[in-house]
Amino acid sequence: MKKSTKAAVGTLLVAALFAGVWLAERLAGANSMLVTVLEKGAIYALIAVSMNLLNGFTGLFSLGQAGFMLVGAYTYAIFTIPAARRMAVYQYYQGGIVQFELPCLLAIVLAGVVAAAFAALVGLPVLRLKSDYLAIATLGFAEIIRAVIQYDKLGPLTNGSNLLKTYPTFDTALFPFAVAGVCIAVILMLIHSTYGRACKAIRDDEIAAEAMGINLFRHKLLSFVISSFFAGVGGALLAMYQGTVQANAFKSSMTYEILLIVVIGGMGSVTGSVLASFLFIACSEWWLRFLDVETFIGTVQVPLLRSGFRMVVFSVVIMAVVLFYRRGIMGDREFSLDAIARAFSGKKRKGARAK
Amino acid sequence: MFDRILPYLLAGISVGGQYALIAVGYTMVYGILRLINFAHGDIFTAAGFFMVYFAAAMPLYVAAPLVVVATVLLGFVVERVAYKPLRSAPRMSIMISAIGVSYLLQNLMWYVTGGLAKQYPVLPWISEQITIGPASTKMATVVTPVITVLLVVALVMLIKHTKIGMAMRAVSRDFETAQLMGIKINSVISMTFVIGSFLAAIGSMLYFSNYTTVTPTIGAMPGLKAFVAAVFGGIGSIPGAVIGAMLIGICENVIKAVGYTTFSDAFTFALLIVVLVFKPTGLFGEKTSEKV
Known part of the structure; x- marks a missing residue:
C-alpha cells in the first residue's frame, strides 16, 4: 500500500473512532456502562502500553507501575485542586502548602514528569538487577511510595492518608481517548525508532546487544523513565476518572x-x-456483571451465582490464557493496514515470519 | 526503656518466626525452579481460611491436621496445574502464571467468604495469654521461635541426610544433569511445594492466633516480606531465610516501637533494595556467575 493512502486511511479510521465514541456517548448517555468502559478502557490502554514498553519491548520485568501511577495521580490532584477549595480538602493541614493551581493539561504533563523523575532516581540502583530481582525491587519501591505518601509529616503536601478531591475532571470520554491516543502514538513512534530497535535487541539477548555496541544501562534507564512518564500520565487520567484519589487504592x-x-x-x-x-475492563465492569447477581430460573436458584463469582470466572479465564495461549491475543504482531490490505487482496505475505 | 521495648521485641521475634516459616517455602522453590512463587502468600491465607471453616465443622484435634493436609494439597495442585505445564517456557511466563494463581486464589477466597473478615478460632494453649516480666502476650509469641527452629532443623536434616533431600540438592544445583542422572524432577519439585505448604500451614496457625482475623488479601504482605527475608538471607539458603526473617520481624517491630508505624512496611522493601544493590547474593547466598 502506498504511504499516502495509508496515511489517509489511518486518519479516516482515527476520525471514525472519535466519531464513534462521541456518538456512543450521545446515544447511550454519559453515565451508561458503555461510556464507563470506554473511559476506563482508554486509560488502562495507555497504562498497559506503557507497561508493555518495559516488559514486552525492553524485557525488563518491572512491577512498579502502580507506584508511578500513584505519583502521577497525586501530582495531578495536588496541583489542580482550586485554591478556594483547598481549605476544605486539606482540613487537617490548614489548607496545605500548595496555594496555587495549574491548568489541567499542564498538570497532566507535570504528573508524567514527576513520575519520570522518580523513575530516574529509582532506576539508577534498581535497573542493575536481573529479571526477578528487578520485579521484586520495583514492587517494593511501589510499596515504599505508597507508605511515604501517606506519611503524616508530608500531610501539608499530600494530605496524608485522607482523600484528595474536588479537582477538575473530564466530562466526555473524548478527553481520555485524545490524551491516551496521543501518548500511545508517541510510544509507537519510539518503538519504531532506532531507540526502540535497541530495546528489542536488549530484550532478545542482552549480551549480544551489548556486543553490538548498545549501552545497556542507558537504554534500560531510558525505557524505564519513559514508561513511568506515561504511567504517570495514566495515573493522572485515572484520578480524573475516579474523582477522588487515595494512596491505598x-x-x-x-x-x-x-x-x-x-x-x-x-x-x-x-x-x-x-x-x-x-476487553478486560468491559468484562470486569460490564459483561460479566450478571455472574454477581443471584438469579432464579422459575423458582430454582442458579447455583454459584453470587457476589464475587464474576472475578473467579474472570481469573480462571486469565489463567487459561496464561497457560494455554501464552502468546495472548496478538502475540508480538501488530494490527496494521498493510496486513489487512494483503488479507483482502489475497496476496501472499512477503517475508512472513517463520513460526 | 527495656520495659517499653520488650513487648515489641517479643512481637518481633514471633512475627520473625512466622515469616521464617513462609520464607523457607519461597527459598526452596526459588532454589529449585528459580521462580518467585507469588501465590505462596495466598496459600498461607488459604490455610487460615481452612482453619476457620474446618474448626466450625469439627473438633480442633481433627481440624488442625486436616488444615495441614488441605494446605499441602493446595500447594501440590497449584504446582501441577499452573507451573508444571510451563517447565520449558521462559522464566517470565512462569512468574506471570504465579501472579495469575495469586489473583485467582484471592478472588476465590473473596467469593467463598463474601469478602468479610473471618474470626480465627481460638486454639487451646497457643492462644492463651501469658506474662513475661512487664509484657503480656500470647503463648504463640513464645512458642513460634521454638517451633520454627525445630522445624527448620528437621528440614535441614531431611535435606542433608535423606535420599529425597539429596535429590533436591542435586536438582537445585543443576536441573538438567539431575534429570539425566535419573532423578524424577517432577516428584522432587512436588515435594518442595509440599514442604513449603506444610510450613506455611504451621506458620498460618501461629500467625493468625496472634492476629485473629483472616481476610482474602491478608497473606499478600507477609508473603512479600517473607520473600524479602529469603532474599536478605541469600535465596536458596534455608538458615539464611530464617535469620533474614527474624531480623526483618524484629526491625519492623522496633520501628513500630519508635513511632514510625507508617514506615514499618516500607522499611522491609528499602532493606530489600539496599541488599540487592550491595550484596545481591544476600547474607548466606552462593555466588553465581552469569553464563552466556
Whole structure:
C-alpha cells in the first residue's frame, strides 16, 4: 500500500473512532456502562502500553507501575485542586502548602514528569538487577511510595492518608481517548525508532546487544523513565476518572491487573495491549456483571451465582490464557493496514515470519 | 526503656518466626525452579481460611491436621496445574502464571467468604495469654521461635541426610544433569511445594492466633516480606531465610516501637533494595556467575 493512502486511511479510521465514541456517548448517555468502559478502557490502554514498553519491548520485568501511577495521580490532584477549595480538602493541614493551581493539561504533563523523575532516581540502583530481582525491587519501591505518601509529616503536601478531591475532571470520554491516543502514538513512534530497535535487541539477548555496541544501562534507564512518564500520565487520567484519589487504592494488585492485561494482549504488541484493556475492563465492569447477581430460573436458584463469582470466572479465564495461549491475543504482531490490505487482496505475505 | 521495648521485641521475634516459616517455602522453590512463587502468600491465607471453616465443622484435634493436609494439597495442585505445564517456557511466563494463581486464589477466597473478615478460632494453649516480666502476650509469641527452629532443623536434616533431600540438592544445583542422572524432577519439585505448604500451614496457625482475623488479601504482605527475608538471607539458603526473617520481624517491630508505624512496611522493601544493590547474593547466598 502506498504511504499516502495509508496515511489517509489511518486518519479516516482515527476520525471514525472519535466519531464513534462521541456518538456512543450521545446515544447511550454519559453515565451508561458503555461510556464507563470506554473511559476506563482508554486509560488502562495507555497504562498497559506503557507497561508493555518495559516488559514486552525492553524485557525488563518491572512491577512498579502502580507506584508511578500513584505519583502521577497525586501530582495531578495536588496541583489542580482550586485554591478556594483547598481549605476544605486539606482540613487537617490548614489548607496545605500548595496555594496555587495549574491548568489541567499542564498538570497532566507535570504528573508524567514527576513520575519520570522518580523513575530516574529509582532506576539508577534498581535497573542493575536481573529479571526477578528487578520485579521484586520495583514492587517494593511501589510499596515504599505508597507508605511515604501517606506519611503524616508530608500531610501539608499530600494530605496524608485522607482523600484528595474536588479537582477538575473530564466530562466526555473524548478527553481520555485524545490524551491516551496521543501518548500511545508517541510510544509507537519510539518503538519504531532506532531507540526502540535497541530495546528489542536488549530484550532478545542482552549480551549480544551489548556486543553490538548498545549501552545497556542507558537504554534500560531510558525505557524505564519513559514508561513511568506515561504511567504517570495514566495515573493522572485515572484520578480524573475516579474523582477522588487515595494512596491505598494503588496496591500491588493493580500492577498485577495491568500485567495480566499486557499478557492477554500479547507481550510486545501495542495493539494487543489496547484491545486487551478494553476487553478486560468491559468484562470486569460490564459483561460479566450478571455472574454477581443471584438469579432464579422459575423458582430454582442458579447455583454459584453470587457476589464475587464474576472475578473467579474472570481469573480462571486469565489463567487459561496464561497457560494455554501464552502468546495472548496478538502475540508480538501488530494490527496494521498493510496486513489487512494483503488479507483482502489475497496476496501472499512477503517475508512472513517463520513460526 | 527495656520495659517499653520488650513487648515489641517479643512481637518481633514471633512475627520473625512466622515469616521464617513462609520464607523457607519461597527459598526452596526459588532454589529449585528459580521462580518467585507469588501465590505462596495466598496459600498461607488459604490455610487460615481452612482453619476457620474446618474448626466450625469439627473438633480442633481433627481440624488442625486436616488444615495441614488441605494446605499441602493446595500447594501440590497449584504446582501441577499452573507451573508444571510451563517447565520449558521462559522464566517470565512462569512468574506471570504465579501472579495469575495469586489473583485467582484471592478472588476465590473473596467469593467463598463474601469478602468479610473471618474470626480465627481460638486454639487451646497457643492462644492463651501469658506474662513475661512487664509484657503480656500470647503463648504463640513464645512458642513460634521454638517451633520454627525445630522445624527448620528437621528440614535441614531431611535435606542433608535423606535420599529425597539429596535429590533436591542435586536438582537445585543443576536441573538438567539431575534429570539425566535419573532423578524424577517432577516428584522432587512436588515435594518442595509440599514442604513449603506444610510450613506455611504451621506458620498460618501461629500467625493468625496472634492476629485473629483472616481476610482474602491478608497473606499478600507477609508473603512479600517473607520473600524479602529469603532474599536478605541469600535465596536458596534455608538458615539464611530464617535469620533474614527474624531480623526483618524484629526491625519492623522496633520501628513500630519508635513511632514510625507508617514506615514499618516500607522499611522491609528499602532493606530489600539496599541488599540487592550491595550484596545481591544476600547474607548466606552462593555466588553465581552469569553464563552466556
